[in-house]
Amino acid sequence: MKILNKITTALETNLPFVVYNKPNSDKVFGFFQVDDELHLAKDFNESGFIFAPFDDREGAVLIPYAYSETYQEVLSLDNKESLNSDLPSDDFSEENHVALIKKGIKAIEKDQFKKVVLSRKEIIDKTDIDVVLLFQKLLQIYSKAFVYVWFHPKVGLWLGATPETLVKIEGNTFKTMSLAGTQVYKGSLDVVWEPKEIYEQQLVTDYVLEKLKPVCTSVSASKVKTIKAGNLVHLRTEITGEFANDDLSLITILHPTPAVCGFPKKDSKEFILKNECYNRSFYTGFLGELNLPNSELYVNLRCMEVDGDAINVYVGGGITKDSNPKKEWKETVVKSQTMKRVL
Numbered sequence: 001m002k003i004l005n006k007i008t009t010a011l012e013t014n015l016p017f018v019v020y021n022k023p024n025s026d027k028v029f030g031f032f033q034v035d036d037e038l039h040l041a042k043d044f045n046e047s048g049f050i051f052a053p054f055d056d057r058e059g060a061v062l063i064p065y066a067y068s069e070t071y072q073e074v075l076s077l078d079n080k081e082s083l084n085s086d087l088p089s090d091d092f093s094e095e096n097h098v099a100l101i102k103k104g105i106k107a108i109e110k111d112q113f114k115k116v117v118l119s120r121k122e123i124i125d126k127t128d129i130d131v132v133l134l135f136q137k138l139l140q141i142y143s144k145a146f147v148y149v150w151f152h153p154k155v156g157l158w159l160g161a162t163p164e165t166l167v168k169i170e171g172n173t174f175k176t177m178s179l180a181g182t183q184v185y186k187g188s189l190d191v192v193w194e195p196k197e198i199y200e201q202q203l204v205t206d207y208v209l210e211k212l213k214p215v216c217t218s219v220s221a222s223k224v225k226t227i228k229a230g231n232l233v234h235l236r237t238e239i240t241g242e243f244a245n246d247d248l249s250l251i252t253i254l255h256p257t258p259a260v261c262g263f264p265k266k267d268s269k270e271f272i273l274k275n276e277c278y279n280r281s282f283y284t285g286f287l288g289e290l291n292l293p294n295s296e297l298y299v300n301l302r303c304m305e306v307d308g309d310a311i312n313v314y315v316g317g318g319i320t321k322d323s324n325p326k327k328e329w330k331e332t333v334v335k336s337q338t339m340k341r342v343l
Contacts, residue, residue, distance in 0.1 A: 003030045003073050004132050016063055018049045020148035021139055030071040031063045038154045039064050044251050047291040051150055054256055054280040061155055077140055094329055101325040108321045115203050116262035116271055119316025121278050122336055127309050134159055137342040142230050146298040160303030163229030166286045167254055169295040173242050178204035180259050180318055181235040182331050189226045191233055196322040201235040204258045208239055211253050216241045230338050260284035283314035302338040313339045
């Protein structure tokens with residue numbers, strides 16, 4: 001594909017770009033900024049591709065439509081590349097993350113919040129990183145996800161394959177979802193979910209509905225479904241509606257959702273920022289098309305950051321009063337394989 005050559009050129013010339021493929025689409029889209037200026041979104045009324053961090057006090061980066069060359073191509077890939085087997089996680093990471101989960105459970109028992117999403121960063125040393133090849137592998141394996149490669153010389157280089165929509169806005173109508181609960185896919189969507197997972201997913205759904213109703217003229221939720229995302233399955237509820245005005249306050253209301261932060265949002269977020277002991281940066285932020293002319297935004301899950309000769313893989317999971325620390329650790333190990341298997 002010609003667009004892959006554009007990626008190589010942009011990296012060599014140190015110019016910002018994003019190339020992405022929407023779920024179940026045969027088209028790849030690209031925004032290639034003509035200079036290296038860092039543009040920040042101010043009020044979500046801008047037009048372009050937005051990349052926003054988890055902590056909304058930090059700036060959301062915009063590759064503006066007006067300062068970019070745009071491309072689209074029909075997806076055409078060679079046969080699937082060979083994939084790595086599961087890569088191990090180190091004992092030190094397990095010890096630290098289990099301790100963090102136990103701390104989160106104690107905070108829940110003290111009624112500080114009902115749910116908190118706790119994450120970790122895994123650093124993988126890797127020389128001779130081929131960004132274009134990594135992107136191709138993600139496209140091949142995760143056709144039902146939002147797959148992207150994003151670069152800005154003043155910010156960094158990220159890739160991902162996320163299964164979760166933050167919101168799609170068309171006119172004054174919107175679609176969003178609540179996504180929670182994780183199991184390994186074993187060949188069937190006929191899955192038995194534990195009470196902890198059902199409770200966690202319902203918390204997310206209830207929160208989203210509660211926050212949207214005051215600004216919406218109508219809002220409704222579907223029945224809960226089990227959906228497949230790569231080698232995992234999740235519980236998902238689709239939420240649709242119409243909002244009363246044409247501003248984009250929906251984005252501010254929804255981000256960060258309880259699926260990536262916790263509930264109540266303010267208290268769980270404070271706990272995360274104080275206790276995770278690392279900066280999530282753009283992990284669990286959001287990204288996508290902003291006002292082109294519609295907005296289609298995704299939560300930045302199942303992602304990695306290329307940092308010199310190392311790759312940072314980000315993973316996490318929702319913690320409730322019924323969480324088992326060892327099981328929660330194993331869930332992050334399973335989630336990490338989404339990115340690790342293409343390295």
